Amino acid sequence: MRAFEYVVADSSAAARALAREVGAARFYAGGTTLVDLMKADVERPQRVVDISRLPLTAIERRGDVVRIGALARNSDVAYDATVAQAFPAVSEALLSGASGQIRNSATIGGNLLQRTRCTYFRETRWRCNKREPGSGCDALDGFNRGHAILGTSDACIATFPGDLPVALAALSAHVVIEGDAGERTIALEDLYLLPGDEPQHETSLAPGELITAIELRVEPLHARSHYLKVRDRASYEFALASVACAVELDGGRIAQARIALGGVATVPWRAVDAEAALAGAPPDDSAFRHAADVALSGARTRAHNGYKVELAKRAIVRALRTVCGGAA
Amino acid sequence: MRTTERPAVPPRSSAPLTLRLNGRDATFVVEPNVTLLDLLRERAGLTGTKKGCDRGQCGACTVLVNGRRTLSCLALALVHAGDEITTIEGLANGGELHAVQAAFVEHDAFQCGFCTSGQILSAVAVIAEGRAHSDAEISEAMSGNLCRCGAYPNIVAAIAAVQGAG
């Protein structure tokens, strides 16, 4: 690890100010993405601002909104009774991620901002437009079995690796951000940027802005939700394809549905057209399969990731079966 | 809680760091880019905590931080000022092995032993978390601790035995 300056922030305002003072500053929340990438020499901060003890850890319900502090640990959120009951997909997604040890350190804010696991990004000997803008992308014609098939560009096909943000996308979560002008709240999907020509820009956060919380709405749709993750190992492994879904049934029909995909896209991928295809349909396999076809209709595959199209479709069908199962 | 006035630690310089290490206060002088794992192994001489991958992918470096299992290779040491750290060296009570240590011996839950201290610390926490009620639950809860020797069945049996006896 290169040398850097270490400084502890005692408030969110101090954290932002400390981060803004130098060009290359990074917040340290749980450290599990940051330290890993600093060891890889991919992250090279001049200054590390320790925010790990800021009092932003509460999980609070106010009316129909549950607000989860950005520094709440993944394990604490996953096992929180309100979260598990009102947002099963969120709890399941968290528990499917990483390991018990990592979940104890990892924070909600850090989880949203974890970086891709693209090998060509993580090892500095390769060309990577995300790590070194304009240098090229060795994944395009390299070994791209794990890479994305949705939301890609000619500059970058890196998969967004996270689980939680996929569940949050399906449940229309919001992200609370603190900046110089005060607090702003954006839809989770507006946090993430498609790679386009500039894959180095991954989020809509301005330099020094701090995520302080996420917000989720308690409603029947979100209580009937599920997260399904398909991967090479049974546990402690990133998704090859994952599905977060939520369904509200009404008189034997699907009143409304939400679907988001992970492991196959460059950002947490909300499948809006598939959701529309399900509205009003009966909760059966032919409707599920049709929705899956719609969700993957824009897929663009490379040499080694073509299998992800069918894998994701089957995962969508299975997740919808699970969430509609035992329907009254 | 730490003081709010802790000064910045410039690159390539060091700062004093005090933490509770296996029940005793211990003070070191540490650079910002030293991990908790390297502090334990190289500065504190506690080499029971192993460095496997050094990148969060194997669990060999697992320690308890304020009672919660954590990967010491992905943590900066300075972040843990004032924290209570338990390593494998701090688990036994004098000459008496911790129940999980004894169960690992009893069930032959290792071959080379490289993963073992991490497995044991993780197991202690998994039992405390209440996630050791079936073999399947134990396997899932312990998935962050890899064993290249494949001692998994015996590791699960050792943990199940402690849970059953508890």
Ligand SMILES: Cc1cc2nc3c(=O)[nH]c(=O)nc-3n(C[C@H](O)[C@H](O)[C@H](O)COP(=O)(O)OP(=O)(O)OC[C@H]3O[C@@H](n4cnc5c(N)ncnc54)[C@H](O)[C@@H]3O)c2cc1C
């Ligand atoms: C071996 C391994 C396996 C993993 N498997 C999975 C998996 O299966 N699924 C999954 O989803 N994840 C997985 N992860 C990733 C893990 O979930 C993330 O590393 C973790 O959630 C990041 O949180 P953190 O608090 O440790 O972030 P940090 O490392 O502290 O921060 C990450 C980044 O976010 C910034 N940041 C942190 N908090 C804030 C904030 N509040 N506001 C603004 N910026 C902030 C930091 O500056 C940094 O750039 C895995 C990680 C490892 C090492």
Ligand code: SF4
């Ligand atoms: S896919 Fe994206 S992250 Fe991976 S090498 Fe190409 S540009 Fe870099």
Ligand code: FES
């Ligand atoms: S050495 Fe820390 S997880 Fe492998």
Ligand code: FES
């Ligand atoms: S006993 Fe050898 S790695 Fe587990």
